[in-house]
Amino acid sequence: MSTFKNFFKVKNIEEVLSLESLFPQLGTEEIPLLNASGRVLASDIISDADLPGFDRSTMDGFAVVASSTFGASDGSPAFLNIKGTVPMGEEPDFSIRPGEAARMPTGGMLPEGADSVIMIELTEAIDDDSIEIYKSVAPGNDIIKRGEDYKAGDTIISAGCRLRPQDVGLLAAFGQDPVSVFKQPVVGIISTGDEIVPVNKNPGSAEVRDTNTYSLAGFVKDAGAIPVTFGIAKDNFDELLKMCSKAIEETDMVILSGGSSVGTRDFTIEVLSSLPESEILVHGISISPGKPTILAKTRGKAVWGLPGHVVSSMIVFKVIVRPFIEHIGGVSLTNRKQQWTKAKMTRNISSAQGRIDCIRVKLSRTNRTLFAEPVLGKSGLINTMVKADGIVMVDINSEGIEEGAEVDVIQI
């Protein structure tokens, strides 16, 4: 079956990323709002009321008609009669007119007639019923007007937003509990290779423990999805086929890793091609490390064959697999946020043209400048990813990056 490799031309990253639209979004579910941080909103939320629902004081002080204070100063204070005290959380049972004031707690509702608040520090009590005011205030001073935060009918958050804590707070303000969100993608993880042993086993002299299952599970979780591990498949057609079938049955996406050698790569392709309703979409991507990546569409689900080298599998996940997880999980394009930062390269890096080179970098801060120091090393060495804080992608047409150049760093 080694002829498979001839059917495919290496694709560039953009071509691969554009294939996400071939995979359908997951369904939605209702969850308690308290658990909604990090989840993806399923539909636009329209406000059903003004927020706040009333003119509200932002200071301790006195509600007044602003015009009563015009011209007031230390030398010529305005004199106002206290009409009453506004209790927290209750509608005042009185109104005020020019020349009158009401005692006002922060957050309280302004009485009818008042258009502003003067903070207590700018006033002096004459007796229990009257105050002097030493400064003039403008209408709207130290209050939040009804509807100033949101107006009834506003779209407050759009579908496809990955909810941050402040977004959840906003949904709380509008009573959106429970809230409808996209289901979290369930992602199956399979390691392959005759040399791979489980973590709790002592490797024989030519064996290594399974690391990819553990690092990929963490990255899947970071992408807002739920990892499900299926263990290690030996390089055996029937075993891998069986494990893949089970994983595709039970999850929304499957990630195989391993099989980086030419022989086992063909073997992964062979298994993916033998699955029912399966089509190979990608066989090779112009990225380094990570070129021998495979993407199949099987029963409508994405099945990935990632390289076995520890660094390659992580980089391909971060740069290519993660957007597909976000897509099926409902995250809209404007809400796809890798954590980026800007940094200056500490030295020259050369790069081959015709592919995207993913350089691992360690970030360090000197005074107010962030520097990216390349972490060089083979893509089989996990220490390079442990030392690194980020990835810098060198453009496909670039011969490299010069020392001191400002670069975009994907934080890892």
Add this chain to the structure above:
Amino acid sequence: MSTFKNFFKVKNIEEVLSLESLFPQLGTEEIPLLNASGRVLASDIISDADLPGFDRSTMDGFAVVASSTFGASDGSPAFLNIKGTVPMGEEPDFSIRPGEAARMPTGGMLPEGADSVIMIELTEAIDDDSIEIYKSVAPGNDIIKRGEDYKAGDTIISAGCRLRPQDVGLLAAFGQDPVSVFKQPVVGIISTGDEIVPVNKNPGSAEVRDTNTYSLAGFVKDAGAIPVTFGIAKDNFDELLKMCSKAIEETDMVILSGGSSVGTRDFTIEVLSSLPESEILVHGISISPGKPTILAKTRGKAVWGLPGHVVSSMIVFKVIVRPFIEHIGGVSLTNRKQQWTKAKMTRNISSAQGRIDCIRVKLSRTNRTLFAEPVLGKSGLINTMVKADGIVMVDINSEGIEEGAEVDVIQI
């Protein structure tokens, strides 16, 4: 009890942050390695073996003695006898000498005598037993040497590290399952205020729904801790005292929010002072928004009184409370990572001296430059936090930031 406010001088942020050492770190627990991403490592991990444990091929090709290839070229290939095939995951049962080669899969163990691998593309099979080689290779070519990733006895990860997916992969490589981590801090959340109603209730004409419980719960989770909500306490001494006592009993840290008015602030102080084994450490911080923040140490636990304004409580959490959660959760100082980025301010911002001003900003990218656009607005307006992507802290001695200046943005 309003005299309390006179006992305290407003502290600057550094003074407050230095108090974290007054609070003990939590204990540790063993958990399955698969769940360890995001958790905090409890003790240094020392490697007990070389990684990899054997000289390993990184290519499909032939294991050789490099000197046998010296001088080889297209015009004058080296001729080598194939001694055998190395099976994946098994120790080769033969060795090779100069003039000999072994078929080698990626990831396989080099036979004794071999010091390098030549990739299959640089060779040509003559017959089943011999190949020609068209390029000379150096010793070490296309292999990972035993111990090249880590050597036995290396400290591979230090205590206090918040484990990233790649760190968990590394622990897997060394069989560290289960792994010992710090317990996750359990953080109690209480909203206070007579005007606050639960999310599932329709607010009366002078009431608002409880938003702080929901936004703070999300931020607590983002800080690697477990939020536990206790509901809303009315401005009633006995009710708040009882709820605080229960929360302190059941959690590792307590966050109250609300009580921003002078009267209710004194009231929170009064309750915190009345608790057994309780001491007020901070009453006022030179930060805006967020000045009226309270910190008490009660039975060895931090109890926070955050301002009620939605924006103030979130900013104080991000800048001040979060480091305390990380401290009790065992995160070492070098592992305290806010997500930062660099951006250029889109316009002038003025600032009062004598306090840190926290400006909300919206990030946008034009070509390769990231811009920070100030989001202005009162600290009672949640829409300003929903629009914002970050916070820029203006130095205590600065009068502001000029348009075009490069700033550090804490991503939110």
